[in-house]
Amino acid sequence: MNAPIACFVMSGGIGSRLWPLSREDNPKQFHDLAGNGSMLMSTVRRSLARTASSSSVYLIGSERHAARVADELAAVDLRGGQAVFEPVGRNTAPAVALAAQIVLDGEDDGLCLVMPSDHVIETTEQFWQTVEDGVDAAESGQIVVFGIRPTAPETGFGYIEVGDVGTGAARNVKRFVEKPDEATAKTYLANGNFFWNAGIFLFRASVMREAFETHRPKMWADVARAYGRRRAQDGALYLPEEIYETIEDDSIDYAIMERFDRIALVEAGFRWNDLGSWSALLDVAATDDRGNVVAGDVIAIDCDHCYLRSQGRLVSAVGLKDTAVIATADAIFVAPVSESQNVKTVVSELERSGRLEARFTPTPDRVIEAGAHRRRVRQWLFEETLPLWSHQGVDRRHGGFHESLTFDGEPTGKNKRMRTMARQTYAFCVAHGERWDGPAADLIDHGIAFMKRGRTDRGGWCAVLAPDGTVVDPTEDFYDTAFVLFALAHAHRCGHPDAFALGQETFAFVDTYLEDSSLRGFLEEPGGKRVRRSNPHMHMLEALLAWYGATGERTYLRRASRIVDLFRNAFFDKESWTLGEYFDDDWQPVDGDQGLWTEPGHHFEWSWLLIQFANASGQHDLREMARRLYATGSAYGLNRWTGLAYNAVSRHGVPFDRNSRSWPQTEIIKAAIALDESGPPDMRPEIEDRVARLFRWHLDPAPRGMWVDTISEKGQPIAQDVPASIFYHLLSALMLYLGPKARPDA
DSSP, rough: OOEEEEEEEEEEOGGGGTTHHHHHHHHBGGGGSSSEEESSHHHHHTTTTTTOEEEEEEEEEGGGHHHHHHHHHHHHTTOOOOOOESSSSSHHHHHHHHHHHHHHHHSOOOOEEEEEEOOOOOOOHHHHHHHHTHHHHHHHHOEEEEOOOSSSOOOOOOOEEEEEEETTTEEEEEEEEOOOOHHHHHHHHHHHHEEEEEEEEEEEHHHHHHHHHHOOOHHHHHHHHHTTTTTTETTTOOHHHHHHTOOOOOIIIIIIIISSEEEEEEOSSSBBBOOHHHHHHHHOOOTTTTSSSSEEEEEEEBBSEEEESSSSSSSEEEBBBSSEEEEEEEEEEEEEEGGGGHHHHHHHHHHHHEEEEEEEEOOTTOOOSSTTEEEHHHIIIIIIIIHHTTTTTTTTTSSSSSEEEEEEOOOOOOOOHHHHHHHHHHHHHHHHHHHHHSHHHHHHHHHHHHHHHBBBBOOOOSSSOOOSSSEEEEOOOOHHHHHHHHHHHHHHHHHHHTHHHHHHHHHHHIIIIOOTTTSBOSSSTTOOOOOOEHHHHHHHHHHHHHHHHHHOOOOHHHHHHHHHHHIIIIIEEEEEEEEEEOOOOOOBSSSSSSEEEEEEEHHHHHHHHHHHHHHHOTTHHHHHHHHHHHHHHHSSSSSSOOOOOOOOOETTTTTEEEEEEHHHHHHHOOOOOOHTTTTOOHHHHHHHHHHHIIIIIITTTTTTTTOOOEOTTTTTTTSSSEEEGGHHHHHHHHHHHSOOSSSTTT
16 A cells, blocks of 8 residues: 655745735635635545545645635545644745654654645646656655646746665656746756656655755754744644744755755656646636636626736726736736736735735725715714713722723723823724814813823823822833823813913923933833833823824924834834834844734824824825835734734734724724825725724613723633723724814704
8 A cells, every 4th residue: 555645735925926916915826716615625625535544634834814715625534634824934944944843743754745835737647647757766765846847948936956776756856946037948848857846745744854954953953943842723723933034035045955865756647737827727727719718797798818807896898909908996917928026026016015915915895985874974973972970980089090991881980091191082083073062171181180180390291190199009110101201292282271381381391201212212111120112102102193283383392203203213113014012122023922913003193193194294205104104003903804904913924912992993993094084095995894893892881971902812802891091093084084074063
């Protein structure tokens, strides 16, 4: 009986050559491009179809797509295999090393078959016959590759040159060669000893270990260290990010195949296509009688040899020849079929300019009608929430506002944070500006009077007060100070007599005690004793913009520009489009998970603020950076089950905190509104969708005027009470959604 084979399906690619359908958050392996279900599942089913002996299936994919993979594999028996998730992509060499180590760990020295998840192989029986033809060579200690005999001088594939000697059906490999130019490709085609590299490998696990220990020993050791720290969850294996991200990024061709001296090639007897371009789909998809592939809502008249695909809109074409047209909800790509592989240049341009369409797939069930939720939003704000929090949320006995309420509307008795007092004061300033008919002016004065009880002798503000107003934590925290300034700016705008003087005294305290002596940002507290964060700086930017709006004085913009410069040079990573949270005194990311920590909500919040600053200052390049933040937050930071933003993900899109609080959902609304106002694409459907999700998961399940602050990964409410600090987020987003005529009688 032939030996078992462990099949490893690699599913970590992006497929940018099939943009706009394939994007980072929804790559091509999850699409049905050939009419046989998703490419991933087609590959898995093919791997399980071996008849000569048994085969098990492992999937090596991105942890970012773990939920999607789990859904795809839910009804499949992998026959002892399982999904293995990389926290960050490291190309094919570490994935192959991982496959060998998994087999050595569980099946001694078995055979491994490694293959991509996004190639089309329609002839399953011939596929396995070809693989069986390579078993003897693999058993004898060679690494077997599978070659496709060229049918044209293709410049988009790598080639393999072979000799005549081999084992059985296998021929010895002389060399691997890069993607050639057309003239070179023609010589390869005429030679007859060159094959396209199908990217499929068969080997004994110990042979691959030998190859790595000879040519890439550190990579083998690093993968082994990561695999040794794996964790099992829900039937899958997860590798630790802090180790895996340090592994060298390299392809198996460069790392091993071009160096190892025992490589054999078996010519493929199966039909193969790597779907590396839209033109390739003309070879595998069903065509009409004029050679057209037509998918989706398409009307084609007098067209020949075209690829016409639509998702979400009508595409009509007349008289086209040899043309690819692909339309999605937010983008259209048009090119001659022969030039369609150059779509990667479009993607590069989108990334350079910070366009959302480079990475982010729009939600398929978006509401199209702009302003569809205005009536419900007005009702929730003016008839439910402001009445509740202006009455039950106010502490008339001791002063200030209750930190939180139970879902029955009773105070929880928690200590009162200065940031919450400031945020609630801000909320009633906004209500005052919208001419709400409640006691807004009284509540603004009530809030500021209580906040003054937490002032320090040098003009700072204590972080935490007891319910009765006595000081619990005297720390003059930068984060809280930023919110005090934010509230005072809005109170000054509403005409509060003390707000301006309090604000100027607070700025003097900041300049004296919180400003970094190197003029690079601010300290977390006087003396600078803690890890430094971008978040308080973001809220100081928010406060400075509020003071500029209240006074028109550009001195506040000059102050704000220093924070924006710090964002440009320290907070924002230009390669990954991510925003760091935790830094050392030199503004370098701290070690460990904190250094990798990003929050989608803060991506959206910064996006909103950067556009406000750009509008005020004229630094319009910030709009591109804002789009990049939004794109990354949307591509990496959204839970596919609920559509809500995760609390935290790594810089590589791996969820750190899979729950979803309510405030990030408000910030994505604000960011989408700002982006819509600053230019294409049209974000109005996205805005409506985000408002709908906020009500669906956080507002409608709660009692009137309240909110469920935290939702689990699977959509279960897990909040224990209603934190008042969230009202600031909800009010600012929903008032912005309503626009300048927010009042119920407008």
